[in-house]
Amino acid sequence: MYKGIAASRGIGIGSVCVIAEHDLTYEKKKIEDTAAEKERFNAAVEKFKADTMAQASDIRKRIGPKEAEILEGHLVMISDPSMSGEMSKMIDAGQCAESAVEAVCDMFIGMFSQMDDDMMRQRASDISDVKTSLLKLLLGIEEVDIGKVAPGTIIVARDLTPSMTSQINKENVVGIITEVGGKTSHSAILARALEIPAVLSVPDITKIAKDKDSAVVDGTEGTVYLNPEGDVLSSYVIKREDFIRKQAELKGFLGKPTVTADGESRELFCNIGTPKDAKKAVECDGEGIGLFRSEFLFMDNNHLPTEDEQFNAYKEAAQTLAGKPVIIRTLDIGGDKDIPYLNMKKEENPFLGYRAVRYCLGNEETYKLQLRAIVRASAFGKIKIMVPLVTCVEEIRKVKELVSGIKKEFDANGTPYDKDIEVGCMIETPSASLIADFLAKEADFFSIGTNDLTQYTMSVDRGNADVAYLYSTFQPSVLRSIKHIIECGRNAGIPVGMCGEAAADPLMIPLLISFGLTEFSVNPVLVLTARCIISKWSKKEADALAEKVMSLPTEGEIVKALKEAVKE
Numbered sequence: 001m002y003k004g005i006a007a008s009r010g011i012g013i014g015s016v017c018v019i020a021e022h023d024l025t026y027e028k029k030k031i032e033d034t035a036a037e038k039e040r041f042n043a044a045v046e047k048f049k050a051d052t053m054a055q056a057s058d059i060r061k062r063i064g065p066k067e068a069e070i071l072e073g074h075l076v077m078i079s080d081p082s083m084s085g086e087m088s089k090m091i092d093a094g095q096c097a098e099s100a101v102e103a104v105c106d107m108f109i110g111m112f113s114q115m116d117d118d119m120m121r122q123r124a125s126d127i128s129d130v131k132t133s134l135l136k137l138l139l140g141i142e143e144v145d146i147g148k149v150a151p152g153t154i155i156v157a158r159d160l161t162p163s164m165t166s167q168i169n170k171e172n173v174v175g176i177i178t179e180v181g182g183k184t185s186h187s188a189i190l191a192r193a194l195e196i197p198a199v200l201s202v203p204d205i206t207k208i209a210k211d212k213d214s215a216v217v218d219g220t221e222g223t224v225y226l227n228p229e230g231d232v233l234s235s236y237v238i239k240r241e242d243f244i245r246k247q248a249e250l251k252g253f254l255g256k257p258t259v260t261a262d263g264e265s266r267e268l269f270c271n272i273g274t275p276k277d278a279k280k281a282v283e284c285d286g287e288g289i290g291l292f293r294s295e296f297l298f299m300d301n302n303h304l305p306t307e308d309e310q311f312n313a314y315k316e317a318a319q320t321l322a323g324k325p326v327i328i329r330t331l332d333i334g335g336d337k338d339i340p341y342l343n344m345k346k347e348e349n350p351f352l353g354y355r356a357v358r359y360c361l362g363n364e365e366t367y368k369l370q371l372r373a374i375v376r377a378s379a380f381g382k383i384k385i386m387v388p389l390v391t392c393v394e395e396i397r398k399v400k401e402l403v404s405g406i407k408k409e410f411d412a413n414g415t416p417y418d419k420d421i422e423v424g425c426m427i428e429t430p431s432a433s434l435i436a437d438f439l440a441k442e443a444d445f446f447s448i449g450t451n452d453l454t455q456y457t458m459s460v461d462r463g464n465a466d467v468a469y470l471y472s473t474f475q476p477s478v479l480r481s482i483k484h485i486i487e488c489g490r491n492a493g494i495p496v497g498m499c500g501e502a503a504a505d506p507l508m509i510p511l512l513i514s515f516g517l518t519e520f521s522v523n524p525v526l527v528l529t530a531r532c533i534i535s536k537w538s539k540k541e542a543d544a545l546a547e548k549v550m551s552l553p554t555e556g557e558i559v560k561a562l563k564e565a566v567k568e
């Protein structure tokens, strides 16, 4: 049995497919038969073109035209005589195909990465992709196409990038195991959105597991079994059926209001990353969007999305929600979210660095573009603006000032927008928590980001497996912080929501009911689970449990007390 981080609930039983990281080193040799070498090179280029064309048309059908255009751009590049022509010339001069590919690509990568224009710099990373693909073909390295693995596959990889995860066909992949990543890494969030059981941060699993090994992934407990014995396997077949049955029971909560056992209403919203996810939120019966992670729009593009592109995305989400609230978090980049074309500096401590609202206020033109797009979209639904990583009052004041400026401009030129558009504050840093009373006077609403609040309160990197044992929202310090933030919001009469992953935790929900949280924002697939759990707790019972728990000094004791009381 191997232990890892339980990242996406459910039981997966299937056959392993290891996604290996390839060694692209080769021997540089002088070529005598240059004609044969050119033939080998041309064959690789033709295969590259055919593969890329097929992938682009598949992506166009499954995901969309914009995503397909990135691959089509690779075809244009390799067909350019200054690229393949130069490579051919080098082979004529006696270089091997691998070294010709590497030299020409590196020359262009160096050139493009020096340029000031974002679009041009993005070319550098596209050429790097082309180089890797050509080298793999020349070295005879077989690529596993994640989108085409057989039904019943368990993917084992060192890491899954969000773009790899988005290629996964959920009909075929029944489990995910990785060597890195934590509960709130973006691949974990995507795995949950796809409802695929996932266990992350299992040490050395890519070396231990072999293709075609049978495996069990318990994404609820964070355990993995390779080639399990008969009795382990049969107990997991039962557990899997049990899980599926419970999921079916939850369907009874579809279309029902979200109320506690004693009839108090709560709002139950969803976290989304793209306007397409907004449909999923509605299908899953979410009552609004509590967190639209707008940075995905920026990450999924090879250029800074224009004001109109952003406006269309926000408008689409607002229209999909048909008047229900859509809280758009402004650009939250940096930390573990890089956007290559923005060419952000590499930092020693990215989580403590130039990220989120800090980057936005330092790049006002980029930020204003986004705020204008959001304010324009507010004419099409109930949009709210939310500011991430606030640490001081000046930040929220500055954002409100920018929004006021945009409103004045729109008033002057007759652009329609919602005059009552709210500006709220994410509370996800210890500083914001400690000054929550001041911030509550400035913000129209709060949303607690427990993913970061836990990281910063406990001083643990949220993706580092070695310190994951400290990364818990049930640490007394984190619980005190959450309670305090909610109290400050209530005293000031503003609503307080939670959009961190803890909002859907069955152990956390009774505490949040007791503290007085007004809005829970969860992954769309967890809406019914959260509604079911909320319905089981009365305020009185939740208060009794909270009183006991808040008097306990250790995370271990707190979790034990909550597990004893949990109603699932």
Ligand code: PEP
Pocket (backbone or CB within 6 Å): 184, 291, 293, 332, 428, 448, 449, 450, 451, 452, 453, 499, 500, 501
């Ligand atoms: C959080 O920090 O809790 C949060 C919701 O934001 P993200 O996970 O995107 O940092």
Ligand code: MG
Pocket (backbone or CB within 6 Å): 388, 428, 449, 451, 452
């Ligand atoms: Mg955060």
